[in-house]
Amino acid sequence: MSSAAAGLPQPEPDLTSAEIVRRASALRPLLLADQANVEARGTYSDEMHQRFRDAGLYRILQPRMYGGYEFDLTVFARVVMEIARGCPSTGWGFCLASAHALNAAALYSKAGQDILFGADGHFAASARGVPSGTATETPEGWVVNGQWDYCSGSPHSSHAMFGVRLIPLGGAPVGPPMFGTVTVPREQWAMLDNWRGFIGLRGSGSNSIRVEDALVPDALVSRQNFFSINIDGGTVGYHLHGNAMYSGRMFGFFQTEITSILVGIGFAALDEFELILKKKAEGPAGPPGAPGSGVDDLLRPYGLAAGLLEAARNAVISGAQSYLDYCAAGVEDAAAYAEIDDMRIQAGLQQAARMAGEAIDLLYTAAGTSTSAKDGNRLQRYFRDISMARTNPGLAYERTAVMLARRTVAERIAPDSAAPGGPRPDGAPVGAPPPGAAPVAR
Known part of the structure; x- marks a missing residue:
C-alpha cells in the first residue's frame, strides 16, 4: 500500500488555525521588503516559496488524509489577506495556487487524489477553468492539448488544473460539447514567459501554460465542469473526506x-x-x-x-x-x-x-x-x-x-x-454553465 493510500501524516499535527494566521502575518516585513523584486522577477522568490511550505500555508485547505490541515475557508481567507497585505502580487500568486487543493479534493476520486497529493503531500496548482483545450480519450489514458492564459501562481505550482472539452473514445458524440476538468503534473506542461508589460500585479505569476500531447491517467480527468459543479448527493470529495467544504459550487x-x-x-x-x-x-x-x-x-x-x-x-x-x-x-x-x-x-x-x-x-x-x-x-x-x-x-x-x-x-x-424550455433569463441556452463573472487572471 502506498503512503498516500494509507494516509499521509500532517507535518505538524498540533498546528492551530490561529497559529497559521500568525505565521502569515509574521512574514509581512519580508514581503514588504521584497515587493519591487517580486515585480521584477514576475513572481515571489524561491526562498519565500520555501517559507510558505515550511509554515504549512499550502496545506490549509488540503484534506487531512493527504497531510493537509483541512482548516476551513475563513482561515484561508485570513491568511491570504495577511500575505497580500505584505505583497499584493505574492498574495495573488500564492492564493491562486494553494487554494486549488480544495478543488482537487472535491473533484477527484481517491485514486486521483493519491496521485495528486503524492508521497509527501505538497500540492499547489494554478487553475484556468475556461476550456481552452481538449482532453481526448485513448486506451492508454487522456491526451491533453491546449494553451491557457492567466494561470496565476504557475511559477511555483506543482500542477495545473484546466477546463477542457472532453472527446471520449471513438470521437465526440453528436450534440452539445462535453466539458470537464483535468489536472496535469508540472513536468507535462510549459510555462510561457509572457507575464510582462501589465500595469499591476506584475509579480503574480499569471503566465500562460501550454500543454502538448500530455498523457494523463483517467483518474486525473473529472467529468465535472469547473464552472457548474453537480453537488446533488454530494461530490466524490465529500464522500471521501466527509467534509461538506469539498462539496461546494465554484x-x-x-x-x-x-x-x-x-x-x-x-x-x-x-x-x-x-x-x-x-x-x-x-x-x-x-x-x-x-x-x-x-x-x-x-x-x-x-x-x-x-x-x-x-x-x-x-x-x-x-x-x-x-x-x-x-x-x-x-x-x-x-x-x-x-x-x-x-x-x-x-x-x-x-x-x-x-x-x-x-x-x-x-x-x-x-x-x-x-x-x-x-x-x-x-x-x-x-x-x-x-x-x-x-x-x-x-x-x-x-x-x-x-x-x-x-x-x-x-x-x-x-x-x-419564463416559458418552459425557453432561454434562461441571462440569455444563455438551457444547460449552459451558471451565469456569473468567472475570474480571469487565475
Whole structure:
C-alpha cells in the first residue's frame, strides 16, 4: 500500500488555525521588503516559496488524509489577506495556487487524489477553468492539448488544473460539447514567459501554460465542469473526506479568493498611509492654509478608508462562512444550495472588493503626487495593482448584479414569465454553465 493510500501524516499535527494566521502575518516585513523584486522577477522568490511550505500555508485547505490541515475557508481567507497585505502580487500568486487543493479534493476520486497529493503531500496548482483545450480519450489514458492564459501562481505550482472539452473514445458524440476538468503534473506542461508589460500585479505569476500531447491517467480527468459543479448527493470529495467544504459550487469560492487578496491590498495601502501620517506629524508644518500641508488634511480619508476596510474584511469572513454553510446544507439537500445562492455569495464578496478599491482610491488621492504617484512608491504600486484587478471579470459587480436580479425575477418573483424550455433569463441556452463573472487572471 502506498503512503498516500494509507494516509499521509500532517507535518505538524498540533498546528492551530490561529497559529497559521500568525505565521502569515509574521512574514509581512519580508514581503514588504521584497515587493519591487517580486515585480521584477514576475513572481515571489524561491526562498519565500520555501517559507510558505515550511509554515504549512499550502496545506490549509488540503484534506487531512493527504497531510493537509483541512482548516476551513475563513482561515484561508485570513491568511491570504495577511500575505497580500505584505505583497499584493505574492498574495495573488500564492492564493491562486494553494487554494486549488480544495478543488482537487472535491473533484477527484481517491485514486486521483493519491496521485495528486503524492508521497509527501505538497500540492499547489494554478487553475484556468475556461476550456481552452481538449482532453481526448485513448486506451492508454487522456491526451491533453491546449494553451491557457492567466494561470496565476504557475511559477511555483506543482500542477495545473484546466477546463477542457472532453472527446471520449471513438470521437465526440453528436450534440452539445462535453466539458470537464483535468489536472496535469508540472513536468507535462510549459510555462510561457509572457507575464510582462501589465500595469499591476506584475509579480503574480499569471503566465500562460501550454500543454502538448500530455498523457494523463483517467483518474486525473473529472467529468465535472469547473464552472457548474453537480453537488446533488454530494461530490466524490465529500464522500471521501466527509467534509461538506469539498462539496461546494465554484463562484462563491472563486470570489472568496479574489476578494481576500484585494482587501489585503487595501490594508497594505492603509499601513502605508499611516507612515505618511507619522511623517507629517513628526515633520515641520507647512505654510498656513496650504492644501495638504498638515495631518488634519489626511484625517478624513484615513478614517473613511479604515471604516471601508473594516467592513470589507468582515464581509470576506462572513462570505466565506456563508459559503461553508451552504455547502453543509447542500449535502443534505441540493435544492438548499442552488446556483442563485452561489451568485448571491459572489455578489456580496464583489461589494467587499469594491469597498477595498474605494479605500485605496481615497488614500492614493489624498497622499499627493510626490508621495503616491512616483515610481517606487508603495501607494503607486497598490493603486496599479487594484487597477489591474478591476479588469478581471470576476470583479464586474454591476454585471453580476444584473444577472442576479434577472435570475431572481425569473425564479422567485415572476417565474411564470419564463416559458418552459425557453432561454434562461441571462440569455444563455438551457444547460449552459451558471451565469456569473468567472475570474480571469487565475
